[in-house]
Amino acid sequence: MGTQRNLMQKEGFKADGVSFTGAFTACSHAGLVNEGLHYFDNMKRIHRITPRIEHYGCIVDLYSRAGMLEDALNVIKNMPMKPNEVVVGSLLAACRTNGNISLAERLMKDLYELDPGVDSNYLLLSNIYGVDGASKVRKNMKALGIPKTPGFSSIEI
Numbered sequence: 008m009g010t011q012r013n014l015m016q017k018e019g020f021k022a023d024g025v026s027f028t029g030a031f032t033a034c035s036h037a038g039l040v041n042e043g044l045h046y047f048d049n050m051k052r053i054h055r056i057t058p059r060i061e062h063y064g065c066i067v068d069l070y071s072r073a074g075m076l077e078d079a080l081n082v083i084k085n086m087p088m089k090p091n092e093v094v095v096g097s098l099l100a101a102c103r104t105n106g107n108i109s110l111a112e113r114l115m116k117d118l119y120e121l122d123p124g125v126d127s128n129y130l131l132l133s134n135i136y137g138v139d140g141a142s143k144v145r146k147n148m149k150a151l152g153i154p155k156t157p158g159f160s161s162i163e164i
Contacts, residue, residue: 022050022054022056023056024050024056024062027046027056028062028065031043031046031066032068034069036072038072040070043069044066047062060086060088060090060091060094063082063086064091064094066079066082067079067097071097071098071100072101074101076102076105076107079097092118095114095117095118098114099114099118102135106135111135
């Protein structure tokens with residue numbers, strides 16, 4: 008990424024919030040945590056770009072994909088704005104991958120306050136629990152009046 012950045016600067020490209028979102032996403036998918044954090048710091052310090060919620064969401068995803076769930080949670084807790092369901096849901100998805108049920112349960116409480124009617128988060132929690140806990144989550148959804156959205160798959164030929 009360093010070479011590409013040098014080429015972009017040479018061509019007169021000025022980084023903006025969107026370009027940093029792309030850089031964070033690339034770092035996240037490549038497992039480059041330190042590089043992503045370096046870009047986040049540069050965005051604020053050198054480029055004087057105030058991070059928006061999508062930037063914090065990318066950093067949460069960066070930590071989450073690397074299995075650094077507590078670090079991701081700290082980002083959420085220390086964001087200057089209230090996290091949305093996408094940011095918290097990113098960490099919830101990582102809880103499934105890492106089998107962290109206790110953190111998933113805490114996050115569900117936060118998600119319920121943000122948007123109580125989103126079935127996908129309950130279904131994700133259900134999958135984290137496995138077969139034993141899934142029925143409990145489904146009963147809770149039914150009691151709260153949250154319908155399960157039917158799945159749909161298609162293949163275009």
